[in-house]
Amino acid sequence: MAQLMAEGKEPEVLFWVGCAGSFDQRAQLVTKAFVKIMNKVGVDFAILGEEESCTGDPARRSGNEFLFQMMAVQNIEVLNMYNVKKIVTACPHCFNTIKNEYPALGGTYEVIHHTQFLQSLINEGKIKLKGGGTYKGKRITYHDSCYLGRANEIYEAPRKVLELLDAELVEMKRCRTRGLCCGAGGAQMFKEEEKGGIRVNEERTKDVLDAKPNIVAAACPFCNTMLTDGVKGEEKQDQIEVMDIAELIESEME
Secondary structure, three states: OHHHHHOOOOOOEEEEOHHHHHHOHHHHHHHHHHHHHHHHHOOOEEOOHHHOOOOOHHHHHOOOHHHHHHHHHHHHHHHHHOOOOEEEEOOHHHHHHHHHHOHHHOOOOEEEEHHHHHHHHHHOOOOOEOOOOOOOOOEEEEOOOOOOOOOOOOOHHHHHHHHOOOOEEEOOOOOHHHOOOOOOOOOHHHOOOOOOOOOHHHHHHHHHHHHOOOEEEEOOHHHHHHHHHHHHHOOOOOOOEEEEHHHHHHHHEO
């Protein structure tokens, strides 16, 4: 953004990469896949680079309201300085925080999750797939992220994007409004879990195994990590692959 501003340009979209998409090796692959898609279809976008910091979501969820507001205000000042209007992100936690919680602190933007963005590109005819490719005959099940599904009622966009693939879509027993958390939300990703009989991601992995998929499609870096760990825990990593929707689409694009 800084470079474009120096050239007197304003991109149409700001891609909010997020902490996971920036620093987690697995999530970096999702970031790259999504960027490749945007480059292929000619989306005019930019990133904040080192000027982007955590949205503050884990701080607020774990009870540190002061830290959340400090981080949020800092981000809002940067976004407003660049006159940002439209933000796309591949993280439902970033999506929910910027969309629903930043307006109260002076940051109002059009915020879109990458699955919604991909659906709009498909509707506009900008994304064309090879067809009959890698996923022909494969069973794919989609895991509803809490902050995408129940928190923001985004159920159709990810499924519509997956329908573009030449694969069989199967639903888990608990899906949509009844979808089960992966176990990472509410800052649980960064702390030891409370005592209980079974870890949440292990419970969710049971739902995955019941659906008998070849691929679990995720749309959240936290979900991706937790489901991958769950599948490995069941020693099914050779039969079931956990992939982000952007990776699935990018690998099949013409």
